Amino acid sequence: xxxxxxxxxxxxxxxxxxxxxxxxxxxxxxxxxxxxxxxxxxxxxxxxxxxxxxxxxxxxxxxxxxxxxxxxxxxxxxxxxxxxxxxxxxxxxxxxxxxxxxxxxxxxxxxxxxxxxxxxxxxxxxxxxxxxx
Numbered sequence: 001x002x003x004x005x006x007x008x009x010x011x012x013x014x015x016x017x018x019x020x021x022x023x024x025x026x027x028x029x030x031x032x033x034x035x036x037x038x039x040x041x042x043x044x045x046x047x048x049x050x051x052x053x054x055x056x057x058x059x060x061x062x063x064x065x066x067x068x069x070x071x072x073x074x075x076x077x078x079x080x081x082x083x084x085x086x087x088x089x090x091x092x093x094x095x096x097x098x099x100x101x102x103x104x105x106x107x108x109x110x111x112x113x114x115x116x117x118x119x120x121x122x123x124x125x126x127x128x129x130x131x132x133x
Contacts, residue, residue, distance in 0.1 A: 004012070020028055051057055064070070120126065 017025060047058055
């Protein structure tokens with residue numbers, strides 16, 4: 001909290017008590033207690049207002065699901081690229097479905113053209129588009 005450790009906080013507390021003085025200390029202690037009560041009341045009111053407006057209880061929300069640190073773009077792209085788009089439709093016997101799906105996948109892979117990768121010649125400059133930047 002503000003870079004203050006335990007002994008420093010204790011020293012500041014002692015200095016504060018000495019500056020305030022024993023006559024005004026009960027008054028300031030009461031003000032601090034009222035401030036803490038008011039903050040708790042406001043937090044409770046905000047919780048109730050969220051529950052009324054949104055319709056959910058804050059305690060029931062799975063906050064880990066909304067943690068942005070769990071979203072790894074590399075993992076998401078990898079899963080999207082490796083995702084199998086040809087999922088079999090289940091109808092009839094499981095053996096027949098697997099056989100039909102396997103034959104369909106084999107036919108689909110045979111009908112796809114081979115992937116062509118064009119490479120530049122050694123020492124050739126890469127294409128550059130001056131309007132792209």
